[in-house]
Amino acid sequence: MYDMDSVDMDPEVARGLFEEGATLVLLGVPAGTELGIDYKSWQVGPRFRGVKMIPPGLHFLHYSSSNAASCGGETGPRTGLFLTLKPREILLANWVPSEEDLDFSASQNQEEVARVRAGLQDLDPFLGPYPYEVLRKWVSLTDKVSQELASRLQPLSGRVCAFSDVIPEVQLTHTKDRVEQNLPRNDTECQSMKEGLDKLPKMKPREGTALRFSPIPKKTYPPGATPAQITQCSMDLSYALDSLLESNHQQQPLNVLGELQFAFVCFLIGNVYEGFEHWKRLLALLCRSEVAMCQRRDLYLGLIAVLYHQLGEVPPDFFVDIVSQDNFLTSTLQDFFRFASGPEVDRTLQKRAEKFKAHLTKKFSWDFEADPGDCEPVVVELPDGVTVD
Structure with a gap:
């Protein structure tokens, strides 16, 4: 986790980010929520209202809801979204408890954004500074990802979810529906794991929630190849x-x-x-x-x-x-x-x-000189002392 008040930043850099940096105003995020930007995350407190001094460019905002009443305060699956922020931009979002998600529609209301900008000085004590020490690392991991590419690859919903939202490919409400799909009945005893898995309906991502990666060609050779x-x-x-x-x-x-x-x-x-x-x-x-x-x-x-x-x-x-x-x-x-x-x-x-x-x-300590005819290359010894054959 990350303490948002422990940022050690060069004064000149801090001044530049204060003047040119973007601001994420995130209202209503429950205390205990795990929230992060790029390569850092933290558990927000009751005073948290967002993140300031964000360098312009591509960023990944991610968060997980927390069940404070559960043992250990368990957190839910991570949700994230790629954002391309402009200098001095203010992006406004409200937490929706029923969805355990952020709603950015308020950013489309220019009057609301103007009101927030006018009161930014009063809001400043509740905004944590961007963790500048991770910026170099973040840029090295994403310097080839343009805004256009990120928009094209992320789900249409705009959310990158750790666990896919899936639905059955075919609705199988009744036993006769399963028979028509040549699936075993649910009320029969399973004799093996495979049989149990066969009883489960085939699933597909809910429309708009799947990552849109480029399909890897299944055929590696041209039509009519010898x-x-x-x-x-x-x-x-x-x-x-x-x-x-x-x-x-x-x-x-x-x-x-x-x-x-x-x-x-x-x-x-x-x-x-x-x-x-x-x-x-x-x-x-x-x-x-x-x-x-x-x-x-x-x-x-x-x-x-x-x-x-x-x-x-x-x-x-x-x-x-x-x-x-x-x-x-x-x-x-x-x-x-x-x-x-x-x-x-x-x-x-x-x-x-x-x-x-x-x-x-x-x-x-990877061995790339092993004879490929004998076996796969061998990982000799990893930094933690574990040997993998």
Whole structure:
């Protein structure tokens, strides 16, 4: 948690943010609510009315309701939204208890915003300063995410939710409905977990609540491909990568790095597991595209920079609990480093990849030299002393 009164900031920086920074006025947020912006969070007190001195640009506001009456004051699932704030902007929101969410519709009322701005001096003691010490870290994680890209990728509802709001694909009110869908009846005893899962209806996200990531191509080869071409396109995913870029980032191919950052932030800060899954698939597509690596120098120089900052921010046990479960990260990066050392790859990219490999080997003790014919690359020893085979 974060103490909003413990900000140590250079006086010149503080003066600049005081004059040019944006302000989030968040009224009615219950005491005990876990609320954060970007890479910091805190539990708000009864005097909390918002956040001031926010640097203009893209930010991620996130919050979790708290049940103060429960044992330990348990918090609910995290909800977040991406905001692009302008200099001196005031964004006004009211807490809606029945929804346990913030309603920003008041920001559309210019008279209300003007009233708040006129009384900002009286409100100032109740506003916590933006945690400036996290700004550099936040920018390094999101410098490729534009306002337009964030708007396009986040749900139509505008909310990034840790747990998806799902509904049945087909309404199965009666037993006869289940029979028509070839599903077992609910009143029969389950003989196995699979049978129990089969009894559950298929679910889909409620309209407007799903993250809108670029679909990863299911076919990695062109129509009418020969068996030899299919094999080649399965080993080198450049065709699939080009298809994704053409369909989703045709005007700005480097936006795919912004999407990689967006997915990572949704997972790391928003607690959305779907973000991790998309990050994983998109990273594999980028790292296993040998021809693209020779043709898209700037894209891959950017990828190294993005990964450098991302892997520098995850907690050590992240790799043990999630990433190293199937060793996907070390095996994916091993392919990347192998392709990056190819004779047709730009020399600057080769050198940058070599330095990045050395950095990861030193930081995480990952072995990228293992023979891929024997097994997946091995995580030798992680910083916390845990060994994963």
